Amino acid sequence: MNEKSNTRKPAKMCYEHIGGKLGQLILENFADKGWIAKNKPTDKNFYITDLGQTEFVKLGIDLSQIKSEAL
Template sequence: MKAAEDKIAKLCYEHIGGKLGNLLLEQFVAKGWLAKHHATDKNYYITQKGTLEFTKLGIDLSLIPS
């Protein structure tokens, strides 16, 4: 039985989806870790600051395919 305070972290294929995924994306953009070249672009890129900060968190960015 789930506790009322439990929140769902939805897995969508190999990605975090749902509200948690949206909140993470919003924060990564706000902190300057992720950005778009143009506002209309669908995809984001990892900024230099993002590379530094994700690495500090122990995330191996070399595992992301080019």
């Protein structure tokens, strides 16, 4: 094996979600861009904003697979 294959960065799964540092960085990036937000800073859950819906679709993400729910 070459050195690069021994130093790959993990993309960890947590149940059916991306976890670890990569998951944290993705979440922070989407929040910074305004693609996801919280109603109140103390809320546990984020929601996808109107801007986020537009941008995720541009990335080819099928948001119809996500069920709406009261947050």
